[in-house]
Amino acid sequence: MKRSSTLACLGVALLLGACSKEGGELAYGADPRLPAPERGLLPDMKIAEPTEWGKQKPTVPQGFTVSAIATDLRIPRQTLVLPNGDILVAEGRGGNAAKLKPKDVIASYIKAKGNTSVKGGNRLTLLRDADGDGVYELKTVFADKLNAPYGLAFFDNKLYVANQDELVRFDYTEGQTQAAGPPVSVAKLPSEINHHWTKALTISPDGRFLYVGIGSNSNITERGMEAEVDRAMVWQVDAATGAHKPYATGLRNPTALAIQPGSGQLWAVVNERDEIGPDLVPDYLTSVREGAFYGWPYSYWGQNVDTRVKPGDPEKVAAAVKPDYSLGAHVAALGLAFSLPAMGQAYADGVFVGEHGSWNRADPVGYKVIFVPFSNGRPSGKPIEFVTGFRDADGKTRGRPVGVTVDPRGALIVADDLANTVWRVVPNR
Numbered sequence: 001m002k003r004s005s006t007l008a009c010l011g012v013a014l015l016l017g018a019c020s021k022e023g024g025e026l027a028y029g030a031d032p033r034l035p036a037p038e039r040g041l042l043p044d045m046k047i048a049e050p051t052e053w054g055k056q057k058p059t060v061p062q063g064f065t066v067s068a069i070a071t072d073l074r075i076p077r078q079t080l081v082l083p084n085g086d087i088l089v090a091e092g093r094g095g096n097a098a099k100l101k102p103k104d105v106i107a108s109y110i111k112a113k114g115n116t117s118v119k120g121g122n123r124l125t126l127l128r129d130a131d132g133d134g135v136y137e138l139k140t141v142f143a144d145k146l147n148a149p150y151g152l153a154f155f156d157n158k159l160y161v162a163n164q165d166e167l168v169r170f171d172y173t174e175g176q177t178q179a180a181g182p183p184v185s186v187a188k189l190p191s192e193i194n195h196h197w198t199k200a201l202t203i204s205p206d207g208r209f210l211y212v213g214i215g216s217n218s219n220i221t222e223r224g225m226e227a228e229v230d231r232a233m234v235w236q237v238d239a240a241t242g243a244h245k246p247y248a249t250g251l252r253n254p255t256a257l258a259i260q261p262g263s264g265q266l267w268a269v270v271n272e273r274d275e276i277g278p279d280l281v282p283d284y285l286t287s288v289r290e291g292a293f294y295g296w297p298y299s300y301w302g303q304n305v306d307t308r309v310k311p312g313d314p315e316k317v318a319a320a321v322k323p324d325y326s327l328g329a330h331v332a333a334l335g336l337a338f339s340l341p342a343m344g345q346a347y348a349d350g351v352f353v354g355e356h357g358s359w360n361r362a363d364p365v366g367y368k369v370i371f372v373p374f375s376n377g378r379p380s381g382k383p384i385e386f387v388t389g390f391r392d393a394d395g396k397t398r399g400r401p402v403g404v405t406v407d408p409r410g411a412l413i414v415a416d417d418l419a420n421t422v423w424r425v426v427p428n429r
Helices: 003-019 102-113 314-319
Strands: 064-070 076-081 087-091 123-128 138-143 151-155 158-162 166-171 184-188 199-203 209-214 233-238 244-249 254-259 266-270 282-287 325-329 333-338 350-355 368-375 384-387 401-407 411-416 421-427
Touching: 064 123, 076 151, 076 411, 076 421, 087 151, 087 401, 151 209, 158 199, 184 233, 199 254, 209 254, 233 254, 266 333, 282 333, 333 411, 350 401, 350 411, 368 401, 384 411, 384 421
Parallel strands: 076 401, 151 199, 254 333, 333 401
Antiparallel strands: 064 421, 076 087, 087 123, 123 138, 151 158, 158 166, 166 184, 199 209, 209 233, 233 244, 254 266, 266 282, 282 325, 333 350, 350 368, 368 384, 401 411, 411 421
């Protein structure tokens, strides 16, 4: 496509976005009220307008303090707290999907304007606070020459990393600041096209199984179902042998996975489909049941049929499991971590969710970290804003949260891939 045509299409997209319905209040919880689908020539699109933090910081609840513990990173995505308190940061950017339609070209332009211009690091960076004063005085490269690393997991002196094309393992010795050698392959991961490239990762409490989230290769199968083989699902991988199988399917883009303390239940946050209105389809938080099908591409939120998908599959629709908790449409949830009592009584039971923020909604949503309270092992009540201020009322965007990790000593670690910063939120002692 010529530049002039691209710019003309972009102008149309922005005009449509400015004149379209902004969208209503986000529908949260187990039983959200879903509007009728809205179809248009182009979806709403909104540039994030990045700006510097300067002397400002994110906003946190009263009784908490936030500080930047690492800056000048190269697209931090997910973090992991090691047993000795060191923090590993996965840095990188992946994906190689070709643009299918003018909409894709325009969307790529919009997304790029809201993201950092820094080149992805393709590495793991280690942060260390040796004296426990909250200042991480050491920042060093733990491993490099990786391929868009994203998901991280640890068990029994083994560090697992989900690159965009391969699940790998490093042997780890407590206190080391650099990997002793190159990683060992555990399993190859689907990477052809890689429309959704992020590979979320967690590990079972006994260390036997790894769970890998693999996103779809399209919004709603525009590339054909042959491009979706082994995608839009969570894999269960044998940590010892690399043998794998589908654990749950029909999850369009499971961007973060976590094991619930005590129960051992697997949970995920999932980014749902686009282009049927500002209030559809809700991104969600859900328990992930073995053998369950969650709807994509044929339906959403249970049995709501997506009529754009041809041919449909009534049997699949009938079997679709309804997710546990709506986070609202287009918030782009990318981080998930179960809390601990060390985070304080009000935040002791529940999950933190990092919301990267929308690009396809006239009235932007997300751009914050929320806390979803739990009761009796399930989400209960409305979400609570926990880290905000990433985007202001004037549309200026200082940061975009991705991964969230709870440090057992009492801190929330937040990766910000726009400001290339890692934030640490702690209760005041």
